[in-house]
Amino acid sequence: MITLSGATGLVYLGLWISKARWLVTLVMIWRDVQWTLVTMEFWAVAGLLFNVRQGKRLFGLITSGDILARILCGASIPVIVRWVGTLNLLLAAAASLVAGLGVLLYTIRLFPARFSGGQQEEGETEGVQDARPLSALFRDRYLLLFFGISAAAIVASYFIDYAFYDQSEGAFKDANRLASFFGVFFAVTAFAQFLSSVALSGRLLTRYGLGVGLLLLPVVLTAAVGFSIVAGHLQAAAVLLWLTVSTKLLEVVFTESIQTPAFRILYQPLRPQNRLRVQAVRESILEPIGLGIAGVFLILFSAVLAVKTIHVLYFTMGLLALWIPLGILLRRDYTTQLMSALGRKSFAGTSLSLEEEASIKVLKRRLKDPHPDVTVYCLKTLEESEHSSLEACLIDALEHPHAGVRQYALTRIEHLAAPGALAAVWRCLQTEASPEVCSAAVRAACAIAESDAIEPVAPIWKTKTSKSVWRP
Numbered sequence: 001m002i003t004l005s006g007a008t009g010l011v012y013l014g015l016w017i018s019k020a021r022w023l024v025t026l027v028m029i030w031r032d033v034q035w036t037l038v039t040m041e042f043w044a045v046a047g048l049l050f051n052v053r054q055g056k057r058l059f060g061l062i063t064s065g066d067i068l069a070r071i072l073c074g075a076s077i078p079v080i081v082r083w084v085g086t087l088n089l090l091l092a093a094a095a096s097l098v099a100g101l102g103v104l105l106y107t108i109r110l111f112p113a114r115f116s117g118g119q120q121e122e123g124e125t126e127g128v129q130d131a132r133p134l135s136a137l138f139r140d141r142y143l144l145l146f147f148g149i150s151a152a153a154i155v156a157s158y159f160i161d162y163a164f165y166d167q168s169e170g171a172f173k174d175a176n177r178l179a180s181f182f183g184v185f186f187a188v189t190a191f192a193q194f195l196s197s198v199a200l201s202g203r204l205l206t207r208y209g210l211g212v213g214l215l216l217l218p219v220v221l222t223a224a225v226g227f228s229i230v231a232g233h234l235q236a237a238a239v240l241l242w243l244t245v246s247t248k249l250l251e252v253v254f255t256e257s258i259q260t261p262a263f264r265i266l267y268q269p270l271r272p273q274n275r276l277r278v279q280a281v282r283e284s285i286l287e288p289i290g291l292g293i294a295g296v297f298l299i300l301f302s303a304v305l306a307v308k309t310i311h312v313l314y315f316t317m318g319l320l321a322l323w324i325p326l327g328i329l330l331r332r333d334y335t336t337q338l339m340s341a342l343g344r345k346s347f348a349g350t351s352l353s354l355e356e357e358a359s360i361k362v363l364k365r366r367l368k369d370p371h372p373d374v375t376v377y378c379l380k381t382l383e384e385s386e387h388s389s390l391e392a393c394l395i396d397a398l399e400h401p402h403a404g405v406r407q408y409a410l411t412r413i414e415h416l417a418a419p420g421a422l423a424a425v426w427r428c429l430q431t432e433a434s435p436e437v438c439s440a441a442v443r444a445a446c447a448i449a450e451s452d453a454i455e456p457v458a459p460i461w462k463t464k465t466s467k468s469v470w471r472p
Contacts, residue, residue, distance in 0.1 A: 001101035004037060005094045008090055011023070015090070068190075070186060078179075085176065137281060142334075142336075142337050146266055147286055152323040157251060158290075158294035162301075162309075163247070163309045168181060168182070168241070189249055193252070196253050200258070201257040210265055211328075218324050218327065221247065221250065221320055228244055229310060229313050229314065229317070244309070297315070367393055367400075375405045378393075391420055394413050395413075406428065407437045411440055414444040419448055421448065
């Protein structure tokens with residue numbers, strides 16, 4: 001935080017002394033670098049403060065603070081600019097970083113044990129590191145598709161950035177007006193992100209699946225970029241401006257609320273010890289490389305070839321044409337990978353999230369797996385997610401050939417006191433030979449029917465006891 005606030009202060013001094021074009025370019029580069037470093041530091045601190053169980057409850061709430069800050073700061077920028085001017089916004093940014101440093105120091109002082117590198121939280125285990133060479137990741141078809149779609153998305157995003165900033169700079173010649181426009185734009189974007197995350201993201205992924213999560217953004221951007229190209233050819237400057245602004249708005253909102261959750265789902269089939277490494281490669285290696293590639297092309301476009309916005313939009317359309325088929329192939333490979341993950345005996349520690357229908361369908365298919373631990377894992381995952389199909393799946397599990405699975409299903413039926421499972425419990429009680437399963441069936445029947453279960457259970461109890469198959 002000290003380095004970031006100091007560097008922001010130096011950039012301010014540089015622009016105060018000189019308005020050189022290369023310094024303005026440096027500000028735009030520094031914006032992304034600073035955002036990346038602050039985000040990494042923030043979530044690293046959050047990871048030290050909260051364990052996995054706490055994080056599942058609190059990280060969503062914590063993220064809402066970021067959205068609220070963007071809304072409030074973006075909306076206040078036009079007012080601040082009128083008071084202090086555009087350049088002094090950098091001083092406000094440096095002061096915010098200093099304030100963040102104060103909060104960090106206070107947090108470290110308040111929870112010193114969390115930052116001492118000491119003990120692990122109870123119930124957490126340290127994963128075995130993936131020792132494969134980095135090149136092995138790129139030989140895996142699933143990961144190669146994942147990295148490919150990530151690279152296409154990153155480069156396309158920066159091409160859209162270029163068109164957005166180029167059109168905005170042309171429309172707002174005054175620096176204060178331009179800063180005010182950016183402030184309002186990013187406030188509206190943050191508000192739209194909030195609404196989309198709350199009302200759209202979960203419903204779309206749950207109802208329509210990962211395919212929509214991977215394809216909605218490129219399809220929407222293809223339409224928006226296509227309209228922008230048409231407006232450019234018609235030389236409708238005002239229409240092109242608002243189309244590029246709308247394209248940027250859609251790209252930012254759908255990236256946060258649709259694509260990012262979809263990418264989190266794509267990590268699910270990976271082994272726990274591989275998942276963090278793949279995530280690190282994608283976010284700390286692939287994204288900077290994509291940014292560098294986009295930067296080289298944009299410098300080439302603007303400084304050497306003197307291309308216009310419409311030409312950059314054509315290149316963006318080409319990337320989108322690559323992005324969509326990669327998304328289709330990746331969606332197909334996800335199901336295969338998820339089936340493989342559930343079929344492994346070493347999937348312990350894998351935490352599946354039922355945020356989309358593909359995961360649910362795969363789990364239901366694996367309920368008939370001959371390995372009892374796979375079936376039990378699927379049932380546990382459905383129960384933890386409180387999925388509506390849990391009761392039906394528990395009833396189906398009573399037909400599983402392994403007695404341990406049947407016993408587990410009856411135990412959960414007893415816990416839930418599921419009235420719809422009573423008939424299946426009676427059938428199981430009448431045909432079951434395993435003493436442990438019979439006991440579980442009696443308890444489940446009594447939990448559901450209560451005192452009404454005594455009369456029908458009694459003759460079965462007597463029969464089982466007389467055959468010395470079951471002991472109460």
